[in-house]
Amino acid sequence: MKILHLYHDIMNLYGDYANVSAMKRVLEKSGEEVTVDKLSLADTAVLADYDFIYIGSGTERNMHYVLEDFKKYADDFKACVDSGKVILLTGNSFEMLGKTITDAQGNVYDGLGLFDFTVTEQNKTRMTADAVEACDFLTRPLVGFINKCSEIKGVKNPLFTVTMGLGNHDGDKNEGARLNNLFCTHLTGPVLIKNPHFLTCLAEKLLGRAPESDWLTHERAGYEITLRELRKRSQSH
Amino acid sequence: MKKFLTILICKLLRFLGKLIGKGSSKPGQVALKLCPDILSRMQLPQYIIAVTGSNGKTSTVEMIAHILQKNGKKVAWNREGSNQIEGVTTLVLAGSTLGGKVKADILLIESDERFARYTFKYIKPTHYVITNLYRDQLTRNGHPEWVYDALADSITDGTQLILNADDPLVSSFGEGRDNVVWFGANRLSTDTDTLESVYNDGAYCPICKAPMIYSAYHYNHIGHYRCDNCGFYRRNTKYTLTSFDMDRGEMTIDNRHTIHLALKSLYNIYNILAAYTVASIVGVNGAEIAADMNDYVLKNGRVITFTLGSRKGTMLTSKHENSISYDQSIRVASACKEGCDVMFIVDAVSRKYFTSDVSWLYDIDFEMLNNPNIHEIILAGKYVNDLAVRFSYTDIPNSKIKLFESIDEAADYLNSDRKEYLYVITCFSDKGKFLVKVKEEQ
Numbered sequence: 001m002k003i004l005h006l007y008h009d010i011m012n013l014y015g016d017y018a019n020v021s022a023m024k025r026v027l028e029k030s031g032e033e034v035t036v037d038k039l040s041l042a043d044t045a046v047l048a049d050y051d052f053i054y055i056g057s058g059t060e061r062n063m064h065y066v067l068e069d070f071k072k073y074a075d076d077f078k079a080c081v082d083s084g085k086v087i088l089l090t091g092n093s094f095e096m097l098g099k100t101i102t103d104a105q106g107n108v109y110d111g112l113g114l115f116d117f118t119v120t121e122q123n124k125t126r127m128t129a130d131a132v133e134a135c136d137f138l139t140r141p142l143v144g145f146i147n148k149c150s151e152i153k154g155v156k157n158p159l160f161t162v163t164m165g166l167g168n169h170d171g172d173k174n175e176g177a178r179l180n181n182l183f184c185t186h187l188t189g190p191v192l193i194k195n196p197h198f199l200t201c202l203a204e205k206l207l208g209r210a211p212e213s214d215w216l217t218h219e220r221a222g223y224e225i226t227l228r229e230l231r232k233r234s235q236s237h
Numbered sequence: 238m239k240k241f242l243t244i245l246i247c248k249l250l251r252f253l254g255k256l257i258g259k260g261s262s263k264p265g266q267v268a269l270k271l272c273p274d275i276l277s278r279m280q281l282p283q284y285i286i287a288v289t290g291s292n293g294k295t296s297t298v299e300m301i302a303h304i305l306q307k308n309g310k311k312v313a314w315n316r317e318g319s320n321q322i323e324g325v326t327t328l329v330l331a332g333s334t335l336g337g338k339v340k341a342d343i344l345l346i347e348s349d350e351r352f353a354r355y356t357f358k359y360i361k362p363t364h365y366v367i368t369n370l371y372r373d374q375l376t377r378n379g380h381p382e383w384v385y386d387a388l389a390d391s392i393t394d395g396t397q398l399i400l401n402a403d404d405p406l407v408s409s410f411g412e413g414r415d416n417v418v419w420f421g422a423n424r425l426s427t428d429t430d431t432l433e434s435v436y437n438d439g440a441y442c443p444i445c446k447a448p449m450i451y452s453a454y455h456y457n458h459i460g461h462y463r464c465d466n467c468g469f470y471r472r473n474t475k476y477t478l479t480s481f482d483m484d485r486g487e488m489t490i491d492n493r494h495t496i497h498l499a500l501k502s503l504y505n506i507y508n509i510l511a512a513y514t515v516a517s518i519v520g521v522n523g524a525e526i527a528a529d530m531n532d533y534v535l536k537n538g539r540v541i542t543f544t545l546g547s548r549k550g551t552m553l554t555s556k557h558e559n560s561i562s563y564d565q566s567i568r569v570a571s572a573c574k575e576g577c578d579v580m581f582i583v584d585a586v587s588r589k590y591f592t593s594d595v596s597w598l599y600d601i602d603f604e605m606l607n608n609p610n611i612h613e614i615i616l617a618g619k620y621v622n623d624l625a626v627r628f629s630y631t632d633i634p635n636s637k638i639k640l641f642e643s644i645d646e647a648a649d650y651l652n653s654d655r656k657e658y659l660y661v662i663t664c665f666s667d668k669g670k671f672l673v674k675v676k677e678e679q
Contacts, residue, residue, distance in 0.1 A: 009436075009437055009440045009441075010440065010441055012436055013372070013375075013380055014372065014375050014596040014597060014599070014600060015435075015596045015597065015598065015599025015600050017435075017436070017599070018599040018630065021630055041448075042448070059380050059381075059382040059383070060382070060383075061382055061446070062382075062441070062446070065441075065446045123383075123386060126377075126378070126379040126383060128375070128376050128377065128379070130591070130592055130593050130594060143593070144594075145375075145376070145592070145594040145596060147375050147376075147379060147380070149379065149383070188375075188596060189594070189596025189599065190596060190599050193599075193626060194595075218622040218623075218625040218626045218629070219622075219626050221622040222595075222620070222622035222623040222625075222626060225619060225620070225622060226593045226595075226623075229593045229619075230593055233591055233593075
């Protein structure tokens with residue numbers, strides 16, 4: 001199996017890289033041989049060669065900079081999504097897939113146009129929150145953290161409904177976006193480690209069979225404690 | 238009259254607050270309600286020195302105050318670390334006459350990096366020290382560039398910037414400005430040619446985003462860098478760490494002044510260098526500063542030595558949600574040639590606000606502990622499972638690692654006849670839970 005960690009050194013805030021480590025591990029535990037390619041701005045990747053593609057979150061300036069480079073993959077990326085390739089984008093990286101991004105100074109950047117949504121950034125208030133999110137393809141909710149300064153409007157096919165945390169825009173109960181096996185969420189950091197059931201769900205799509213999961217003891221215990229703490233918190237408010 | 242009353246009320250509240258052991262934010266908060274621009278109505282001293290940055294603010298301010306006071310200066314400073322505008326207001330008003338004149342030669346302000354723009358709207362620093370900008374408390378701060386933008390708003394013309402030349406993002410505040418003083422380290426024997434960190438926040442130029450080239454790394458992305466695309470480069474320093482002897486625990490500034498260190502970490506050295514720079518600018522001579530800093534032990538509780546039964550140890554208070562703070566503490570433990578045990582506690586991520594986020598564990602370079610100096614690793618607290626998972630992504634043998642959800646039980650386990658020195662690495666939010674089990678050395 002081949003994993004691509006794209007923009008690994010510039011879109012990598014707060015431990016995002018560990019999502020790739022986790023995917024590599026679950027595939028190896030399930031008997032696969034796994035190679036990981038970490039590529040970035042100076043490289044040219046052949047997206048179709050990979051079984052799993054991951055992009056993490058970055059500062060707003062870094063994301064705008066990466067967007068210009070990412071456009072060279074526009075057609076290939078769309079073809080990958082159409083073919084059902086498993087792709088995960090966390091944090092602000094999926095903002096690149098919409099129609100436009102307007103930054104705090106009013107500059108407008110064209111996105112890849114894979115989705116119809118538009119993104120507006122501001123530089124006054126950092127929006128951060130612990131998050132609990134539910135979806136129809138997992139029996140348990142996701143836990144995590146959101147750290148952003150943007151509003152995303154016009155998402156037609158969101159990934160999660162928000163139980164606790166922040167939606168795509170102010171007042172929105174939906175978070176992230178999905179298209180086939182492209183999973184987009186504004187959750188940051190090692191989402192796949194914090195949510196072992198999401199990891200095995202994605203791995204199953206890759207493998208076409210249930211992955212080995214007995215080894216996830218501490219991951220599961222950690223998840224239960226975090227979920228318990230977050231529920232306690234949201235009930236007291 | 239309004240000014241007089243505001244000062245009076247602030248002084249009274251401060252006095253009463255001290256009696257009942259309250260913090261120093263409230264009096265300033267009330268004063269700001271009564272008179273929002275009270276700070277700009279005060280008669281301030283000749284020197285207004287502000288210190289900000291992600292890490293080391295409190296220690297740096299404490300050392301500056303120590304040196305200046307030793308040299309006969311009267312310093313007003315926020316020693317309790319109440320570093321937002323309310324705390325600063327309390328500091329200024331409580332330390333002034335009823336007519337509004339601050340009774341000090343130097344006003345020394347530790348300022349929270351996010352709120353500096355509010356504080357310095359009313360008080361313009363004459364000197365402004367920025368120590369570093371790291372990944373820190375993402376739950377509040379967003380990320381380093383976000384904090385950079387907030388800080389940029391707080392810098393006004395006429396202020397002398399005092400910048401860490403080795404931190405590229407901090408140093409870039411000086412681009413296009415006159416009146417900047419840089420401090421930093423020359424090539425050191427402890428430098429590396431390649432990055433030693435889980436992530437690289439110096440990979441791309443903060444100005445133009447082209448890849449940066451490093452000729453030396455002091456630690457993490459702190460070092461000597463340049464960008465061949467836009468010409469941004471690491472500046473020459475006016476105050477310079479010229480050598481650091483880790484084994485002897487000595488640092489030398491400007492090839493002349495050698496200081497023996499109570500805490501042998503590069504981190505601590507940058508704080509000392511920043512304090513040296515400020516004291517020099519205020520007019521204290523170098524030899525005097527070096528003498529004042531010799532074997533200086535911080536009084537702010539960042540480093541605590543203790544005994545646990547027959548064992549001796551040191552608690553290195555580090556910041557949860559701040560990987561470089563942890564990396565520095567881990568470096569200190571890893572350098573223990575006699576061999577040591579290391580304990581990590583993550584029980585409450587923050588003492589000031591709620592979060593359950595542990596992403597920051599993945600930015601810490603725990604792999605440094607994979608060396609023969611480290612004998613046993615004890616992980617404890619509510620988030621022990623998350624710590625265990627994080628360690629599973631290092632090559633450290635599982636047999637070295639012990640897990641305890643209960644900090645009490647972990648401390649009982651450690652109270653054994655093992656001879657190893659013990660390092661305990663944790664945050665303010667969790668340190669008390671362990672310290673109740675040990676005898677602190679005074």
